C-alpha cells in the first residue's frame with residue numbers, strides 16, 4: 144500500500160494564511176505532512192509526500208502523480224490524504240472552528256478512510272474538544288460551532304465536495320481541513336506543540352486503522 148500525503152498549496156500561493164500571518168497554510172500543511180510521513184515510515188508503512196516542492200504544484204499535476212502510482216500498483220493499493228487548514232472569511236479573524244474531512248460524492252472506499260480519520264480525530268483531539276466549549280463561552284467560537292464538524296446527511300460523518308484532488312484521482316482520497324487558519328483560538332492550538340502532535344496523530348492513527356486487515 145502506497146500512502147501519499149498531499150500538502151495543500153505552495154509558497155507562491157496568494158492569501159491562505161492567518162490574519163496575523165503567524166500561520167501560512169502551505170507551510171503548516173507541509174510541516175504536518177512531513178510529520179505524518181515520518182511517523183508512518185517509522186511504523187513500517189510506505190508513505191511519501193505527494194509534493195516535495197515548496198512551490199505550488201497544479202492540481203492536475205498532483206492528480207497525475209497519484210494516478211501514476213495507481214497505474215503502477217493498482218488503485219486499490221494507493222490512498223491519498225490531502226492536508227489543508229480551513230478558512231471562514233477573507234483576511235480577518237472569524238468565529239468558525241473545528242476539524243472536518245471531505246470525500247467525493249457517493250459511497251466509495253474514501254468514505255471508510257474518512258470515517259477512520261474521524262474516529263482518530265475524536266481521540267487525538269480530546270483536549271481540543273474539552274477546551275472548545277470553554278473558549279466558546281469566551282467568544283472564541285460562534286454559538287453553532289463544534290470541534291468536530293460532521294455531515295451525517297448521507298449516513299457518515301464526512302462532508303462531500305467535488306474537489307479536484309478527490310474527483311480526479313483513481314484511488315481512495317480524502318481531504319482534511321484541520322481547524323481554521325482565521326480563528327484565533329484554532330491558530331493558537333495549531334501552532335502549539337500539543338496541537339501539532341494532535342493533528343499529526345489523528346492522520347497517522349486514522350490511516351493505520353483504515354489499513355488494518357478487515358477494517359475495509
Ligand SMILES: [Zn+2]
Pocket residue numbers: 151152168227228
Ligand atoms: Zn487549502
